[in-house]
Amino acid sequence: YLNDIQKMFYSAAAFNPTYPNHRDEQTGGWNGVTNASQITNPLAWLEVKDDDSNAHFNTHLKFTVNLNRYLKFSAFGSYTYNVIDNSQYLPTTVWAHGQAYKGERKMEDILGNIMLSYSNSWGKHQLDALGLAEAQKNILTGFYTTVTNFSTDKFGYNNLQAGAVRLWEGTNSYYEDPRLSSFLGRANYNLMERYLLTVTARYDGSSKFSKNHKFAFFPSAALAWRLSEENFMKDIDWLSNLKLRASIGQTGNQSISPYQTFARLGTSGPIFGDGKDIGFGLSSMANDDLKWETTTQTDIGVDFGFFSNRLNIGFDYYWKQTRDLLYNATLPPSSGYSSMLRNLGRIDNKGFEISINTINMKGKVNWTTNLNITSNKSIVKDLGSDVYGNKIQRIDAPIGGGNWFPLFVGKAPFQLYGYEIEGIYQTDEEARLNGEATKKAGDYRYKDTDGKAGITTGDKTIIANTQPKFTFGLTNIINWNNFELSFLLIGSVGGDIVNEFNKSITNIGGTWNIRKDVWENHWTPENPNAKYARASVATKDYLAFGDPSSVWVENGSYLRFKDIKLAYTLPSQWFAGSRKPNISVYLSGQNLITITSYSHYDPEASWTSSAVNGWDRGVYPSAKSFTLGLQVKF
Numbered sequence: 001y002l003n004d005i006q007k008m009f010y011s012a013a014a015f016n017p018t019y020p021n022h023r024d025e026q027t028g029g030w031n032g033v034t035n036a037s038q039i040t041n042p043l044a045w046l047e048v049k050d051d052d053s054n055a056h057f058n059t060h061l062k063f064t065v066n067l068n069r070y071l072k073f074s075a076f077g078s079y080t081y082n083v084i085d086n087s088q089y090l091p092t093t094v095w096a097h098g099q100a101y102k103g104e105r106k107m108e109d110i111l112g113n114i115m116l117s118y119s120n121s122w123g124k125h126q127l128d129a130l131g132l133a134e135a136q137k138n139i140l141t142g143f144y145t146t147v148t149n150f151s152t153d154k155f156g157y158n159n160l161q162a163g164a165v166r167l168w169e170g171t172n173s174y175y176e177d178p179r180l181s182s183f184l185g186r187a188n189y190n191l192m193e194r195y196l197l198t199v200t201a202r203y204d205g206s207s208k209f210s211k212n213h214k215f216a217f218f219p220s221a222a223l224a225w226r227l228s229e230e231n232f233m234k235d236i237d238w239l240s241n242l243k244l245r246a247s248i249g250q251t252g253n254q255s256i257s258p259y260q261t262f263a264r265l266g267t268s269g270p271i272f273g274d275g276k277d278i279g280f281g282l283s284s285m286a287n288d289d290l291k292w293e294t295t296t297q298t299d300i301g302v303d304f305g306f307f308s309n310r311l312n313i314g315f316d317y318y319w320k321q322t323r324d325l326l327y328n329a330t331l332p333p334s335s336g337y338s339s340m341l342r343n344l345g346r347i348d349n350k351g352f353e354i355s356i357n358t359i360n361m362k363g364k365v366n367w368t369t370n371l372n373i374t375s376n377k378s379i380v381k382d383l384g385s386d387v388y389g390n391k392i393q394r395i396d397a398p399i400g401g402g403n404w405f406p407l408f409v410g411k412a413p414f415q416l417y418g419y420e421i422e423g424i425y426q427t428d429e430e431a432r433l434n435g436e437a438t439k440k441a442g443d444y445r446y447k448d449t450d451g452k453a454g455i456t457t458g459d460k461t462i463i464a465n466t467q468p469k470f471t472f473g474l475t476n477i478i479n480w481n482n483f484e485l486s487f488l489l490i491g492s493v494g495g496d497i498v499n500e501f502n503k504s505i506t507n508i509g510g511t512w513n514i515r516k517d518v519w520e521n522h523w524t525p526e527n528p529n530a531k532y533a534r535a536s537v538a539t540k541d542y543l544a545f546g547d548p549s550s551v552w553v554e555n556g557s558y559l560r561f562k563d564i565k566l567a568y569t570l571p572s573q574w575f576a577g578s579r580k581p582n583i584s585v586y587l588s589g590q591n592l593i594t595i596t597s598y599s600h601y602d603p604e605a606s607w608t609s610s611a612v613n614g615w616d617r618g619v620y621p622s623a624k625s626f627t628l629g630l631q632v633k634f
Contacts, residue, residue, distance in 0.1 A: 010618035011042040013600075014504040014512045029093045039504065039512060039630040049089045049156055057081040072117045080109040092150065100157040103144030103168070110137045126190035134182045139175075146170025157332075178258045179207040196224035198247075206254040206292070208263040212289035220249025220532040228305070241305025241312070251292040256326050260341045261290045285331075285340050290392075294344065312357040320349040321381075328396060332387060344384030344392070347413055351376035366479040368497040380413050404548050405612050408462070414612045416498045418462035418548030419455075420447040421618040424523050424533060440533025442523040443542075444549065463550045466614035468495030468557070482571060492603070497556035498548075499600050500617040506532055506551060509540020515599070556614055558596035558603040564589050567631075582633040591622045 017034045020044060030044035032052035067073055088101040118129050120298045147163030149172075155162045185205040190196055198221065206213040227233055228242040238413035266283030301316035324343035331337050355371040361367040383392040395407040405414045423445045425431040431439040435454030436446065450458040473585065474489040508522055523530040533539045567586035577583060596603045602621030606613050 008045050009043055009620055010501070010504075011039050011045060013038050013501060013618075014066060015042055017513050018509060023093070028100040033094055044094045047094055048088075049091075051087050053085045054279075055081075055172070056084045061586075062457070070120045072119075073115070075112075075114045075119070077112040078109075078459065079111075082107045085146075086156040091152075091153040093153075095148075096151060097148055098150035098163070099146065100150070100160055100163055101144065101146045102160065103142065105142035106140070108139040110237055111135075123185055124146040124192045127187070129187040130185070132182075132184040136180045136182075138179075141173075141175050141176050143173035144171070149224070159518065165335060166617075169541045173461070174188075176258045177207075181205040191332075192229070194226045194229040197220075204252055204254075204292075208254050208256055208258050208260065208293065210288045210290050212288065216252050216292040216294070218250040218252055218294070220247065222249075224248035226264075226299070236374040239304070240307065240308055241303060241308045243303040245301040245303070247299045248297070249297065250296050251296055253322075253326065256341065256451075256580070260284075261287050262591050285335065285337050287340060287342065289343070290326075290341065291324060291343055293322065293324050293326045295320055297321075310359040310362075312355075314353075314355040318351060318352045318353075320347075322347045322349070323391050329384070329386075329392070329395060342384070344395075345407075347378060348612075349376055349378050354560070364480065366477075368477050370475040370576075371472065372474075373470055373472045375468075377467060377589065378412050380409050380411055383407060384407055388480055403616075411462055412465060412467055412481070415462045415466060415546055416552065418460055418463050418552075418557060419550070420449065420461060420463050421445065421550045424528075426528055439542075440534075441525075442536065443539060444533050444551065446549070457547075462552045463548070464496040464498055464614075466496050466498065466556070466612070468492040470494070473562075482569045484569070486569045488562045489559065491557075491559040493557050495556045496553050497552050497598055497600075497603060497605075498545050498552050498612070498615045499598075500598055500615070502554075503544045507540050507543045508532070508535035509537050509544070510535070512541055553603045555597050556593060556603050558598065560591065560595075561589075561593040562591060564592065579634065584631045586629050586631065588626075588627045588629070590625045590627075592624055627630065 006040060017414045023029060024031055032041045033044050034040045034396060058078065059082045060076065062074065062076045062166040064072065067317045083104065083106045086101070086103050086105075090099040092098045111134070113132055114130040115130055117130040118128065145160065147160045147165065149164035150162055151164075153164070160353065182206070184200070186198070186200040187203075190509065191230075200220045202214060202218050204218065204279070214553060218578045222245070223245055224245045226241075227244045228239060230398055233239065233242065236261050262284075263282055263286040264284045265280045268279045268281060271577065297430060299316055299318045301314065304313045305311070306313075325345050326341060327344060327349060328339040329342045330339050350496060352375055354371075356369075356371040358369045359367075360369055383395055384390055388593045389508060391409075393409050396403045397541060404418070406417055407413055421444045425434075425436075425441050425443050425445050427441050431437065431441070431445070434445060434448065435445075435456075439445075446455045446459060447461075448459055449461045450456075452458060470490045472490065475486070477484065477486045505515050506518045508514055518532050521527075521530050522532040523534045543549070565586055565588035567584050569582065569584040572580045572582075594603070600616060600618070602616075604621040604622055605616040607615045607617050607619055
């Protein structure tokens with residue numbers, strides 16, 4: 001895709017509203033159209049023709065045979081084919097001289113496995129076991145090309161040769177064929193329905209890693225003890241279930257692009273004389289030590305059931321350690337390369353999960369409630385060492401987002417890094433004394449965090465915590481006669497949202513749209529206690545084009561009525577015959593009510609192109625919708 005997928009939505013909020021909502025009568029084009037900026041005329045962008053076609057095919061075959069009363073053999077195979085065609089044309093009213101793009105991406109997935117399973121019970125014992133071998137191959141192929149300088153918009157993307165210029169960087173083709181082999185063994189043992197043991201071992205091999213590290217071993221084990229089945233617990237009538245659980249296990253991550261272990265060649269287009277030639281050169285270093293990223297998780301839990309299981313409570317505490325993280329690490333300039341994908345460091349995740357299920361009413365009216373509460377905290381424990389053996393304390397830009405979300409040892413990962421605002425300067429002299437001589441009265445005052453003279457890059461600090469204290473979901477289902485009412489509430493408590501819109505829509509620089517409350521509460525000599533900075537072109541420059549500041553950060557807590565549904569099932573006596581249909585009519589609504597102090601559209605918004613949670617940079621909000629439906633079952 002040629003354009004930023006957020007461009008339309010971001011522009012609709014931030015574009016200067018004083019431009020006319022129609023084409024220029026003299027030029028026939030739209031005013032305020034920009035190609036490079038994220039903010040452009042949203043009405044012009046509506047004229048972009050962007051079409052996708054998707055063809056999907058999937059087939060599978062499974063064969064099962066019972067060898068005897070204990071053993072079962074099965075074989076499974078599947079083939080998936082998917083092809084996506086994307087065609088796009090930006091007319092001359094949007095993009096100078098027009099621009100066309102056509103691309104195709106094909107994906108094939110071939111999967112096959114064989115499994116032998118065993119199941120037997122004798123006396124007080126139950127044993128289930130299986131062994132599995134599996135192989136998977138993905139084939140990814142595609143191409144795209146971009147053409148500009150069209151003399152007319154009539155052809156759109158259907159006549160690429162009508163464009164005079166084919167962009168060097170806009171044409172490419174690729175082929176990838178990563179493969180994965182897995183061997184799995186698992187055994188479940190049950191003694192008297194009281195003592196439960198599960199042991200799993202898997203051995204996975206990925207073509208994405210170096211020849212000495214393609215395969216890795218990932219074991220796991222889980223224990224459970226049903227205390228409520230013990231004789232010494234039988235006399236406790238109000239306790240219907242008590243179960244203790246503990247588990248430990250490892251999993252692997254191979255979510256990287258293929259061929260990262262090789263020294264790869266890149267193309268360039270040097271110009272010699274009157275023509276442009278094609279050249280090849282090394283674009284990355286080989287890494288023979290690249291291996292699986294491994295997560296070890298320990299979990300302990302307890303389940304309670306009270307009053308014939310009318311009240312059930314489950315509690316889990318977990319601790320995850322992820323080692324050998326797959327990140328791009330900076331290389332010294334002497335290497336000739338800027339970075340290389342490496343295994344480094346460790347990130348820990350600790351948290352708990354609570355589930356509460358209740359049967360509130362039982363009889364003519366049935367009412368059940370389910371509540372789930374989750375809390376998770378992440379921290380970077382280690383980032384490895386550089387090529388000189390020195391401990392790395394920070395990694396810049398391990399993901400999308402420039403250096404806005406670096407990793408720091410001892411801190412939560414992927415948090416906004418910038419300047420903390422501690423007020424507004426009331427005089428020019430105050431700004432000068434704080435080391436910001438270019439700022440004036442009415443500008444934001446950046447906090448001096450390093451204690452050194454002046455405001456420098458050394459004063460940047462972590463200014464957001466996007467990890468909520470906890471999140472929750474509450475479901476209620478009420479049945480009366482043939483009616484059923486159900487609703488789901490979700491929410492988040494604590495945790496910040498990085499609202500990138502604020503660099504534009506709180507910025508009174510005369511370029512973009514601003515919120516009404518910003519204009520009404522911006523600094524002037526008559527309003528010195530304002531919340532927002534003065535109206536100034538200078539303010540626009542350091543807010544929008546400088547490093548992030550805490551003006552981007554907002555409280556992300558919210559409560560949302562995610563889903564509500566009322567259904568009525570037609571009485572069965574209305575229908576004749578032995579095989580009566582089950583017919584229900586329902587009305588449902590999604591995302592109807594949201595309670596939050598977040599100033600933008602959706603507190604659930606998070607940019608999916610990045611690993612950063614809670615980063616709102618123009619994500620489409622969750623839609624409010626109503627559905628009227630009819631469900632028929634036979």
